[in-house]
Amino acid sequence: xxxxxxxxxxxxxxxxxxxxxxxxxxxxxWLVVKKYIGSNLVDxxxxxxxxxxxxxxxxxxxxxxxxxxxxxxxxxxxxxxxLAIIPIVLILIQTxxxxxxxxxxxxxxxxxxxxxxxxxKQTSLIEQxxxxxxxxxxxxxxxxxxxxDQNRYVNRQTGLLESQDWKLGQQNELFSRQxxxxxxxxxxxxxxxxxxxxxxxxxxxxxxxxxxDQMNEEINEQKGTTRDxxxxxxxxxxxxxxxxxxxxxLPYRSLEGDTLTEKATSPERGQLLLALVKSNLDLETYDEIxxxxxxxxxxxxxxxxRNTYFHYINLHSADLRNADLRNTxxxxxxLRDADLCDADFSDASLHYIDLGNSDLHNTDFRNADLYxxxxxxxxxxxxxxxxxxxxxxxxxxxxxxxxNLYSSDLSYANLNKVKNLVAIRxxxxxxxxxxxxxxxxxxxxxxxxxxxLFTEKGCExxxxxxxx
Numbered sequence: 001x002x003x004x005x006x007x008x009x010x011x012x013x014x015x016x017x018x019x020x021x022x023x024x025x026x027x028x029x030w031l032v033v034k035k036y037i038g039s040n041l042v043d044x045x046x047x048x049x050x051x052x053x054x055x056x057x058x059x060x061x062x063x064x065x066x067x068x069x070x071x072x073x074x075x076x077x078x079x080x081x082x083l084a085i086i087p088i089v090l091i092l093i094q095t096x097x098x099x100x101x102x103x104x105x106x107x108x109x110x111x112x113x114x115x116x117x118x119x120x121k122q123t124s125l126i127e128q129x130x131x132x133x134x135x136x137x138x139x140x141x142x143x144x145x146x147x148x149d150q151n152r153y154v155n156r157q158t159g160l161l162e163s164q165d166w167k168l169g170q171q172n173e174l175f176s177r178q179x180x181x182x183x184x185x186x187x188x189x190x191x192x193x194x195x196x197x198x199x200x201x202x203x204x205x206x207x208x209x210x211x212x213d214q215m216n217e218e219i220n221e222q223k224g225t226t227r228d229x230x231x232x233x234x235x236x237x238x239x240x241x242x243x244x245x246x247x248x249x250l251p252y253r254s255l256e257g258d259t260l261t262e263k264a265t266s267p268e269r270g271q272l273l274l275a276l277v278k279s280n281l282d283l284e285t286y287d288e289i290x291x292x293x294x295x296x297x298x299x300x301x302x303x304x305x306r307n308t309y310f311h312y313i314n315l316h317s318a319d320l321r322n323a324d325l326r327n328t329x330x331x332x333x334x335l336r337d338a339d340l341c342d343a344d345f346s347d348a349s350l351h352y353i354d355l356g357n358s359d360l361h362n363t364d365f366r367n368a369d370l371y372x373x374x375x376x377x378x379x380x381x382x383x384x385x386x387x388x389x390x391x392x393x394x395x396x397x398x399x400x401x402x403x404n405l406y407s408s409d410l411s412y413a414n415l416n417k418v419k420n421l422v423a424i425r426x427x428x429x430x431x432x433x434x435x436x437x438x439x440x441x442x443x444x445x446x447x448x449x450x451x452x453l454f455t456e457k458g459c460e461x462x463x464x465x466x467x468x
Contacts, residue, residue, distance in 0.1 A: 044064045047064075047065075208271075214238055219232045234281065251297035252265075270319075273295050287312070301321050306327060316336045316338065318335065318338045330349065334354045336358065339358070340358055345363060347366070355374060358378045362383065366386050374393075376397060377396070377397050382403065382404075386405070386407055390410050395414060396416045397417045401420035407428075408429045412436065415436065416436070423446055426446055427446065431457075
């Protein structure tokens with residue numbers, strides 16, 4: 001567009017120049033044309049002049065003269081205006097273009113100024129960077145010097161560590177020798193302790209043999225009397241000696257095959273108890289012996305204790321694994337922390353028995369009477385409690401994983417925080433009337449599926465032999 005206006009202005013000035021040359025060379029012809037163009041006005045003026053002389057000026061003549069003059073000046077003005085406007089318009093356009101060019105130049109100058117400022121800044125930054133690089137080079141030089149010093153110290157430290165390792169090796173060798181000597185010493189001490197303990201137990205075994213002999217004498221004196229059927233009575237001094245002997249047999253870790261047992265037990269207490277329960281003593285005599293003697297930690301592993309009377313006996317922490325305890329009377333007995341895995345308590349009387357924290361894994365309690373039994377904290381994993389009386393039994397925090405509860409009577413039992421008790425096991429029980437602290441969600445499920453469990457009558461299809 002700028003090129004168009006530029007060349008248009010040039011063409012206009014060329015035309016103006018041609019017009020001026022035409023006027024100079026053809027002036028006379030120009031006047032003729034001019035005169036020809038204005039001939040009507042001349043005729044009108046001559047007509048007006050003649051009428052003025054004749055003093056008979058007509059209105060039409062004056063109007064025509066005025067009209068011709070107006071038309072004359074109008075033609076001249078239009079051409080003049082056109083001729084005047086064209087250069088003015090061109091000058092305005094040129095001025096506008098110049099202004100735009102000046103604006104562009106000013107903008108360009110501003111950009112140049114901004115660019116110069118940026119260049120100055122960049123130059124300043126380059127100078128600063130150069131200074132920083134110089135400082136960095138100096139610091140690198142210092143750092144390299146420090147690294148060299150550090151390497152020297154590290155090498156020195158490495159030498160010291162090697163010397164220390166050698167000394168530690170010597171020290172470890174001395175410690176090894178010392179440990180060997182301590183092992184030897186401990187072995188000799190253990191041997192000495194075993195000899196002392198063996199001597200002490202040997203003395204106690206001799207004492208037990210004497211007590212057994214005395215017991216046999218008292219029993220033989222009563223044979224042939226009614227005591228043969230009701231049980232033999234022992235004298236109070238002999239019962240006292242039996243109690244003292246039971247307390248003297250301390251628990252210890254013994255060999256079970258080729259392995260040392262993890263739990264300390266007393267095989268001698270187990271042997272003493274077995275000798276007593278096989279002697280057909282009077283029940284009052286047993287009560288007195290159990291009351292005054294200590295049979296805790298007794299080792300009765302695999303023992304046959306069927307039909308035995310164990311009222312209120314202290315068998316805490318005893319080893320009764322795989323023992324046969326069928327039809328045994330454990331009423332009021334203490335078996336807390338005892339190991340009863342795989343033991344058989346079927347048909348046993350276990351009123352008020354304390355089995356707290358005991359390991360009862362796979363223990364058989366079928367048909368047992370566990371009235372007020374304490375199972376708190378006990379492990380009853382896979383234990384068989386089918387057809388048992390569990391009135392008021394305490395299962396607080398006990399593990400009942402896969403425990404068989406078929407036909408069991410859990411009336412008034414405490415089931416607080418029982419672990420692994422599930423609905424499928426509970427639904428096989430006979431009665432859970434007024435049981436306490438049963439999980440609310442489990443209780444709601446059981447009440448919906450088997451409401452008879454929580455009635456005094458219980459569920460007939462699961463009825464226990466303990467039903468009244």
